[in-house]
Amino acid sequence: MRLSRYFLPILRETPKEAEIASHRLMLRAGLLRQQAAGIYSWLPLGLRVLNKITTIVREEQNRSGAVELLMPTIQSAELWRESGRYDAYGKEMLRIRDRHDREMLYGPTNEEMITDIFRAYVRSYKDLPLNLYHLQWKFRDEIRPRFGTMRSREFLMKDAYSFDLDQEGARHSYNKMFVAYLRTFARLGLKSIPMRADTGPIGGDLSHEFIILAATGESEVFCHRDVLDTPIPPADTDFDDVAHLQSIVDKWTSVYAATSEMHDEAAFAAIPDDKKVSARGIEVGHIFYFGTKYSEPMKATVTGPDGHERPVHMGSYGIGPSRLVAAIIEASHDEAGIVWPDPVAPFDVALLNLKPGDSATDDACGHLYRALGLRGRDVLYDDRDERPGAKFATADLIGVPWQILVGPRSLSEGKVEVKRRATGERELLSIEDAVVRVAG
RNA sequence: CGGGGCAUAGCGCAGUCUGGUAGCGCAUCUGCUUUGGGAGCAGAGGGUCGCAGGUUCAAAUCCUGCUGCCCCGACCA
Numbered sequence: 001m002r003l004s005r006y007f008l009p010i011l012r013e014t015p016k017e018a019e020i021a022s023h024r025l026m027l028r029a030g031l032l033r034q035q036a037a038g039i040y041s042w043l044p045l046g047l048r049v050l051n052k053i054t055t056i057v058r059e060e061q062n063r064s065g066a067v068e069l070l071m072p073t074i075q076s077a078e079l080w081r082e083s084g085r086y087d088a089y090g091k092e093m094l095r096i097r098d099r100h101d102r103e104m105l106y107g108p109t110n111e112e113m114i115t116d117i118f119r120a121y122v123r124s125y126k127d128l129p130l131n132l133y134h135l136q137w138k139f140r141d142e143i144r145p146r147f148g149t150m151r152s153r154e155f156l157m158k159d160a161y162s163f164d165l166d167q168e169g170a171r172h173s174y175n176k177m178f179v180a181y182l183r184t185f186a187r188l189g190l191k192s193i194p195m196r197a198d199t200g201p202i203g204g205d206l207s208h209e210f211i212i213l214a215a216t217g218e219s220e221v222f223c224h225r226d227v228l229d230t231p232i233p234p235a236d237t238d239f240d241d242v243a244h245l246q247s248i249v250d251k252w253t254s255v256y257a258a259t260s261e262m263h264d265e266a267a268f269a270a271i272p273d274d275k276k277v278s279a280r281g282i283e284v285g286h287i288f289y290f291g292t293k294y295s296e297p298m299k300a301t302v303t304g305p306d307g308h309e310r311p312v313h314m315g316s317y318g319i320g321p322s323r324l325v326a327a328i329i330e331a332s333h334d335e336a337g338i339v340w341p342d343p344v345a346p347f348d349v350a351l352l353n354l355k356p357g358d359s360a361t362d363d364a365c366g367h368l369y370r371a372l373g374l375r376g377r378d379v380l381y382d383d384r385d386e387r388p389g390a391k392f393a394t395a396d397l398i399g400v401p402w403q404i405l406v407g408p409r410s411l412s413e414g415k416v417e418v419k420r421r422a423t424g425e426r427e428l429l430s431i432e433d434a435v436v437r438v439a440g
Numbered sequence: 441c442g443g444g445g446c447a448u449a450g451c452g453c454a455g456u457c458u459g460g461u462a463g464c465g466c467a468u469c470u471g472c473u474u475u476g477g478g479a480g481c482a483g484a485g486g487g488u489c490g491c492a493g494g495u496u497c498a499a500a501u502c503c504u505g506c507u508g509c510c511c512c513g514a515c516c517a
Contacts, residue, residue, distance in 0.1 A: 013452050017510055157517055320517035389477040407476055
């Protein structure tokens with residue numbers, strides 16, 4: 001992509017409404033535009049990051065055996081009356097009426113609807129276990145949205161729902177998501193910590209929040225330092241191996257880690273002082289087992305091996321990709337701007353032509369642009385008629401992991417400069433070596 | 441929902457107290473010079489001062505109502 005033909009409205013000054021780093025940088029780097037309180041447009045660069053994240057989320061959901069579908073944003077109130085949540089949910093739910101005066105709502109979550117889909121088709125225990133998920137925009141009319149997409153009213157959520165014959169099966173489904181989440185966040189370049197969590201109004205008795213540590217996090221969290229070094233399950237983990245998955249979850253949950261709501265002072269006090277971590281965290285995922293809370297009132301039943309019908313045991317599992325964009329920035333930025341982890345970066349390489357119009361730099365950039373493109377790299381080519389300083393500032397701000405600086409100075413020796421955004425390390429390389437360095 | 445604040449050019453702000461030609465910086469456009477860490481000079485364009493009503497010879501400024509947004513607190517991916 002040539003920057004001169006792209007749509008990247010970067011801001012030199014910080015809009016006054018932005019308090020925290022991620023919000024400030026998302027506005028400055030042209031990722032986001034606010035349209036109303038807690039409601040945002042995703043500009044091209046922001047959308048690229050969001051898509052990178054959802055791709056990884058999907059890959060790990062699919063790997064664990066979950067199956068993707070897509071449910072609508074608008075739901076009918078009728079369904080929510082069946083579960084009893086239409087009245088219970090309160091003002092957070094955006095209620096609307098259609099032209100026939102039918103009561104509708106903009107979905108804040110999809111337990112009812114997925115249960116309706118399940119009960120319409122599934123009759124036998126032989127079709128279990130089943131885990132269905134989708135990625136869809138949600139709306140929760142928060143009292144006070146803030147911090148950009150960290151807490152917005154409209155947000156993208158990956159929500160998965162598991163169905164099992166009994167609690168034992170549901171436990172395994174829960175463990176699958178537990179492992180999938182560990183892998184997902186690790187692949188996004190984040191160190192996530194599963195923490196015992198309150199189940200809240202959603203019900204049930206088994207729940208973990210996945211927290212990443214960041215100074216601007218909204219929750220206060222406590223954990224044993226060792227949890228930060230627990231190994232992430234590998235890609236070839238067998239998700240059908242019940243005992244193995246349980247052992248992974250046991251290893252992670254045997255180390256103390258809890259949010260302030262679930263904090264146990266005595267247990268924390270027993271940890272050696274040098275292993276105590278008391279910090280702030282951002283919740284990026286939340287998993288629940290809630291048994292038959294919805295299947296019972298909504299009559300989602302299957303016939304078991306004994307010929308008896310019984311309500312299925314369910315769990316739900318949420319990740320907020322739109323929040324993750326902000327969370328990743330909170331965890332990875334510096335004075336100059338965003339520092340994207342490679343897997344989620346909007347582009348792989350920023351190619352800076354420091355003297356556009358000069359035939360030597362133009363030719364070298366053209367060559368690099370094509371060579372990297374052929375190797376499958378997304379390159380943002382800064383071909384604007386700007387001074388070098390402005391290009392450096394832009395490249396640093398938008399945080400693309402690799403920068404290739406092409407100017408007359410190094411080019412006179414037949415070299416270009418390859419800079420790593422995260423560390424600031426620079427190498428003078430020939431054009432061919434630069435391609436290999438960046439594209440592997 | 442309680443408390444506090446803001447609304448003036450695309451962005452950041454001054455002007456409001458004490459009514460009288462709507463300003464500054466950045467950005468944008470044109471020209472020339474410049475070109476390795478957000479260039480310089482010269483010129484230009486861009487505003488129903490959030491909306492509605494009122495007071496006044498005269499309102500960005502005073503009064504009333506409304507709307508939007510932000511911050512602090514209790515809830516949430």
